[in-house]
Amino acid sequence: MKFMINGAITLGTLDGANVEIHDVVGDDNALIFGMTTPEVNQLKKQGYNPGIPYNNNHIIRAAVDGIRNEFGERFNDIAVSLSTIDPYMVLADFADYANTQQKASRLYEDKKVWNRMSLVNIAKAGRFASDRSIRDYADTIWHSKPVKLG
Numbered sequence: 668m669k670f671m672i673n674g675a676i677t678l679g680t681l682d683g684a685n686v687e688i689h690d691v692v693g694d695d696n697a698l699i700f701g702m703t704t705p706e707v708n709q710l711k712k713q714g715y716n717p718g719i720p721y722n723n724n725h726i727i728r729a730a731v732d733g734i735r736n737e738f739g740e741r742f743n744d745i746a747v748s749l750s751t752i753d754p755y756m757v758l759a760d761f762a763d764y765a766n767t768q769q770k771a772s773r774l775y776e777d778k779k780v781w782n783r784m785s786l787v788n789i790a791k792a793g794r795f796a797s798d799r800s801i802r803d804y805a806d807t808i809w810h811s812k813p814v815k816l817g
Contacts, residue, residue: 668684668687668688668792668795671688671692671788671789671791671792671795672788672789672792672795673789674785674786674788674789675785675788676696676697676698676771676781676784676785676788677689677692677697677698677699677788678697678698678700678767678768678771679698679699679700680699680700680701680702680760681699681701681703682704685697685699687794687795688788691791691794692787692788692791693787695784695787696784696787696788696791697788698767698770698771698774699767700760700763700764700766700767701760701763701764702756702759702760702763707756710756710759715753715756715759717749717750717751717752717753717756717758717759718750718751720758720759720761720762721749721750721758724758724761724762726761726765727758727761731746731749731750731758732746734746734749735747
């Protein structure tokens with residue numbers, strides 16, 4: 668959200684703050700990739716095995732092995748986690764991420780389109796102002812009203 672006010676275009680999965688950003692700016696002004704929540708749940712139910720994308724995608728394998736080989740012990744736990752557990756399903760979303768990153772590169776080349784997307788993000792960032800957020804929390808979570816002083 669902080670990047671958005673400076674014109675950044677969100678490139679991310681549809682979770683956390685990205686859900687709110689996407690709701691505000693729409694499909695044309697955010698670059699969303701990855702599985703939906705039902706798809707994640709289905710893959711978990713089937714039994715996600717990160718070894719499948721690791722063993723079947725040479726780019727993924729080279730990246731994970733690079734972490735393991737180039738950084739040694741310092742980051743070995745990351746490489747092991749990605750290739751054996753992958754609790755955030757990073758490898759499962761990798762192909763869609765790579766496609767979306769290529770789309771971002773193409774969009775960036777069209778300065779008119781990219782700048783329009785950036786300006787929409789800036790214009791709609793006000794939704795995330797702290798005053799609005801605090802007012803929303805006070806109304807919907809804390810159920811409190813401001814006190815007039817003096």
